[in-house]
Amino acid sequence: MPKVQETVLEINLSALTHNYHYLKSKLQPETKFLAVVKAFAYGSDSVAIAKHLETLGVDYFAVAYTQEGVVLRDAGIRTPILVLHPQSLNADTLIDRCLEPSIYSARLLKDFIATAEKRGQTNYPVHIKFNTGLNRLGFGEQDIAGITEQLSATKAVQAKSIFSHLAASEDLTENDFTALQINRFKTFAETFKRLSGTTPWMHLCNTSGIINYSEAHFNMVRSGIGLYGFGNCDEEDANLQPIASLKSVISQIHEVEKGHSVGYNRAFTTSRKECIATIPIGHADGLSRIYGQKKGFVYINDQKAFIVGNVCMDMIMVNVTDINCQEGDEVIVFDAKYKANTLAESAATISYEILTALSQRIKRIIVGE
Ligand SMILES: *Cc1c(COP(=O)(O)O)cnc(C)c1O
Numbered sequence: 523m524p525k526v527q528e529t530v531l532e533i534n535l536s537a538l539t540h541n542y543h544y545l546k547s548k549l550q551p552e553t554k555f556l557a558v559v560k561a562f563a564y565g566s567d568s569v570a571i572a573k574h575l576e577t578l579g580v581d582y583f584a585v586a587y588t589q590e591g592v593v594l595r596d597a598g599i600r601t602p603i604l605v606l607h608p609q610s611l612n613a614d615t616l617i618d619r620c621l622e623p624s625i626y627s628a629r630l631l632k633d634f635i636a637t638a639e640k641r642g643q644t645n646y647p648v649h650i651k652f653n654t655g656l657n658r659l660g661f662g663e664q665d666i667a668g669i670t671e672q673l674s675a676t677k678a679v680q681a682k683s684i685f686s687h688l689a690a691s692e693d694l695t696e697n698d699f700t701a702l703q704i705n706r707f708k709t710f711a712e713t714f715k716r717l718s719g720t721t722p723w724m725h726l727c728n729t730s731g732i733i734n735y736s737e738a739h740f741n742m743v744r745s746g747i748g749l750y751g752f753g754n755c756d757e758e759d760a761n762l763q764p765i766a767s768l769k770s771v772i773s774q775i776h777e778v779e780k781g782h783s784v785g786y787n788r789a790f791t792t793s794r795k796e797c798i799a800t801i802p803i804g805h806a807d808g809l810s811r812i813y814g815q816k817k818g819f820v821y822i823n824d825q826k827a828f829i830v831g832n833v834c835m836d837m838i839m840v841n842v843t844d845i846n847c848q849e850g851d852e853v854i855v856f857d858a859k860y861k862a863n864t865l866a867e868s869a870a871t872i873s874y875e876i877l878t879a880l881s882q883r884i885k886r887i888i889v890g891e
Contacts (some may be wrong), residue, residue: 525852529770529803530886533566536573536890537763537858540577541749544761545702548732556582556604556725558746560590565808565880566750568639569597575749576659577600577657584744588612591621594716607659617646622682623822626651626659632755638678647682650714650722654686654706655699663710670717683723684714692730692754695750700731730754752863752873759861766877767857768884772799772822772849775842784839785831789815797844799827801853804836808879809855812869820869821854822847846862 523532546555557580563571569768570593572583583889584604585591591603592615608616608623610633616623625631625648638646650669653660661669673681686707690696704726711724724740729748731738733755747754751764776798784790784798792798801820807809807816814833819826825847827840840853854878856862863873 523889526747526769527771529768529807529851530705530887531566531880532767532769532857532887532889533570534763534765534767534858534890535570535888537751537765538571538574538749539578539891540763541751541765542575542580544888545729545732545743545745545748547727548736549739549743553583554723555726556580556734556742556743556744557749558584558728559604560584560586560593560746561878562880563883564746564750564766565877565885567888568594569599570886572599572601572885573597574891579886582742588615588621591616592619595619595621602647610634614641617641617643622649624645624649624651624659626661628661628665628668631669635672635676639676643678643682646678647837648679650681651852652684652686652707652710654703654710656687656689656703658687660686663706663713663755666710666713667717673718673720681714681718681720681722683725685725685744686710688726688728688731688735691728691734692703694734696882700735704735705866707738722823733758747874750877751858752861764856764858764861766839766862766880768803768855768862768880769857770801770803770820770853772847772851772853773802773837773863774800775847775849778870783831786834787832790831790839796838796841797845798830799842799847799849799853801838802836803838803855803884804834806835807881807884808876808877809833809838810869812871813865818868821860822851 557575559568562568582602586607588608603621605621607626613634651660725742727743729745732743751762753759753762778792780794811833816828818829825845829838830841866876
């Protein structure tokens with residue numbers, strides 16, 4: 523890989539292919555695979571990722587907001603797209619763009635049916651969301667009779683699937699709670715099927731669910747973070763390949779005399795004569811101020827350099843006093859070797875957050891395949 527000369531996010535499609543096949547190997551051959559490409563495919567590039575996954579034969583996509591689905595349709599994505607968190611006012615757009623809503627509340631069900639009927643739809647696919655313990659979105663057991671009644675009373679929509687979401691699939695100390703969620707989901711599904719006289723698909727597992735709860739894969743699984751190379755535990759991280767590498771460059775190096783301050787608010791003072799490198803990436807790029815004050819770090823020529831002082835909007839300063847480097851050298855914020863979750867954990871957050879925070883102003887470069 524040639525050294526970069528500005529801040530870029532490299533997106534490795536070969537790594538994506540590897541992760542897809544690895545996760546698929548955990549499934550029964552008939553289990554369908556939904557790729558979660560919300561939030562710019564976890565901060566990467568939703569169109570490039572979706573196009574590549576389409577060539578690999580993925581069954582479904584999911585996004586969070588309706589507008590994210592519109593972007594994929596504008597780019598020519600033809601695979602079914604589940605919108606996890608639509609609003610009533612999106613109903614027309616959903617139908618215009620062949621996007622399939624998650625129906626999580628009575629209000630949304632009523633509004634979506636009304637729009638689908640007004641537009642003369644028949645059997646428009648919707649996905650009924652159940653709350654089995656996350657207490658975030660979805661219907662409870664007491665709602666099932668009402669939902670199935672409304673669905674039976676219309677020809678405009680049909681429940682393509684019923685689904686729920688696990689609260690702690692990555693945390694094996696919460697095994698009992700996850701088992702409870704799986705059992706609730708099965709009970710809700712049985713009731714739904716009995717009352718509706720239909721057999722929609724069932725899906726429950728996210729990436730950690732795929733890995734830890736093979737008995738709960740049902741008809742389809744929904745993977746996000748695993749496709750992007752993180753398994754939420756060391757053992758699975760070793761089987762996956764991070765697809766995104768965030769790289770930058772040393773713009774300038776200052777020799778700062780002992781006792782002088784560096785950066786805004788004079789938040790760092792040198793304790794000896796020190797070399798400080800300035801790098802073009804800041805909180806506007808998604809590297810939060812949380813990483814300042816020596817919490818966060820980058821790698822320069824395979825040596826770890828800590829961020830000193832406050833993270834600025836468009837740059838950071840790192841201490842390179844004991845590091846062999848010069849202006850123009852490449853800087854690794856994270857890549858397949860120096861992993862994003864390690865940097866995230868230095869600031870008590872998770873891979874999901876640092877990836878999805880990456881600003882769209884960072885140039886994306888597609889590599890591999
Ligand atoms: C984001 C999301 C997923 C993907 O979870 P990962 O842990 O990234 O695999 C799956 N299902 C729902 C409902 C989600 O919101």
